[in-house]
Amino acid sequence: xxxxxxxxxxxxxxxxxxxxxxxxxxxxxxxxxxxxxxxxxxxxxxxxxxxxxxxxxxxxxxxxxxxxxxxxxxxxxxxxxxxxxxxxxxxxxxxxxxxxxxxxxxxxxxxxxxxxxxxxxxxxxxxxxxxxxxxxxxxxxxxxxxxxxxxxxxxxxxxxxxxxxxxxxxxxxxxxxxxxxxxxxxxxxxxxxxxxxxxxxxxxxxxxxxxxxxxxxxxxxxxxxxxxxxxxxxxxxxxxxxxxxxxxxxxxxxxxxxxxxxxxxxxxxxxxxxxxxx
Amino acid sequence: xxxxxxxxxxxxxxxxxxxxxxxxxxxxxxxxxxxxxxxxxxxxxxxxxxxxxxxxxxxxxxxxxxxxxxxxxxxxxxxxxxxxxxxxxxxxxxxxxxxxxxx
Numbered sequence: 001x002x003x004x005x006x007x008x009x010x011x012x013x014x015x016x017x018x019x020x021x022x023x024x025x026x027x028x029x030x031x032x033x034x035x036x037x038x039x040x041x042x043x044x045x046x047x048x049x050x051x052x053x054x055x056x057x058x059x060x061x062x063x064x065x066x067x068x069x070x071x072x073x074x075x076x077x078x079x080x081x082x083x084x085x086x087x088x089x090x091x092x093x094x095x096x097x098x099x100x101x102x103x104x105x106x107x108x109x110x111x112x113x114x115x116x117x118x119x120x121x122x123x124x125x126x127x128x129x130x131x132x133x134x135x136x137x138x139x140x141x142x143x144x145x146x147x148x149x150x151x152x153x154x155x156x157x158x159x160x161x162x163x164x165x166x167x168x169x170x171x172x173x174x175x176x177x178x179x180x181x182x183x184x185x186x187x188x189x190x191x192x193x194x195x196x197x198x199x200x201x202x203x204x205x206x207x208x209x210x211x212x213x214x215x216x217x218x219x220x221x222x223x224x225x226x227x228x229x230x231x232x233x234x235x236x237x238x239x240x241x242x243x244x245x246x247x248x249x250x251x252x253x254x255x256x257x258x259x260x261x262x263x264x265x266x267x268x269x270x271x272x273x274x275x276x277x278x
Numbered sequence: 279x280x281x282x283x284x285x286x287x288x289x290x291x292x293x294x295x296x297x298x299x300x301x302x303x304x305x306x307x308x309x310x311x312x313x314x315x316x317x318x319x320x321x322x323x324x325x326x327x328x329x330x331x332x333x334x335x336x337x338x339x340x341x342x343x344x345x346x347x348x349x350x351x352x353x354x355x356x357x358x359x360x361x362x363x364x365x366x367x368x369x370x371x372x373x374x375x376x377x378x379x380x381x
Contacts, residue, residue: 068286068297068299069284069286069297069299069349071347
């Protein structure tokens with residue numbers, strides 16, 4: 001009996017502790033931030049939301065000139081209009097979201113305990129449509145980006161606040177996302193971290209690589225190359241293809257996991273969407 | 279087409295800095311429609327005039343080398359707050375638009 005109790009106590013102790021070598025999300029977040037603070041001394045945390053323009057003064061002056069007449073203005077207007085237009089059944093997007101969909105961007109993606117899934121904003125916009133008898137919008141660009149862009153803009157100035165609840169399923173999503181960020185892919189055998197961590201601030205051909213800290217704050221983004229708004233997962237696919245890896249499905253489990261980890265790593269940095277990038 | 283011109287000004291001493299973004303497709307006439315294979319007809323701004331209190335301060339002759347949605351920035355002397363600036367463009371198809379701005 002005594003032996004069993006001791007065994008039980010030992011098992012309980014082990015079960016309560018994280019696996020050897022596996023840090024908690026909070027520890028990861030601190031290490032992530034520390035890495036960039038050390039690499040770019042003097043840059044305040046919130047400035048990382050401005051990407052390369054926080055670390056490259058020359059590019060910043062061009063960007064500020066462009067932002068005088070923001071190129072995404074028209075699409076933002078379109079997004080607002082689409083958001084406020086009711087569906088054929090009379091209901092609107094506001095009915096599907098907390099607070100009518102206004103000022104909620106900073107909580108996405110989130111772990112939904114009921115379904116066991118990580119949900120992104122674009123995913124829920126389409127779920128709202130289907131729930132109300134409309135066809136889902138094609139992903140990555142166009143109307144979905146415009147609506148998501150408008151909704152995100154209503155959160156401008158609010159710090160990202162992604163929660164990783166103490167639920168093993170949520171932690172599994174987080175770990176999967178972390179794995180996606182650090183694993184090498186493609187013919188060029190590169191990971192997100194290779195460019196946006198190891199080489200943040202260095203150049204890839206003529207372009208300066210942005211730090212991963214602060215990335216998700218300004219999505220959907222108006223990329224000058226696209227000349228339109230695009231979602232975060234559009235860029236994930238593009239980046240993967242650039243290292244000659246096959247892009248995963250838009251809003252599929254891999255990119256949702258990555259977005260969960262990626263956005264959590266930028267907790268505390270203010271939303272500033274949409275914004276213009278090269 | 280109305281509202282194609284957005285203007286911003288700032289005055290520093292005697293110098294007025296004007297920034298404008300003009301929404302215009304600026305088609306060169308060299309591109310082909312991907313689906314039909316037909317040439318997309320040229321449509322580009324040929325002349326742009328900016329007047330200050332009725333007097334021209336900028337005369338521009340543009341062509342196909344100017345990109346879509348042109349951004350224009352220039353400075354001129356002699357402006358003060360409250361003055362009227364009028365910017366007007368005309369393109370090769372005869373279409374035109376103008377916008378007024380108070381410095």
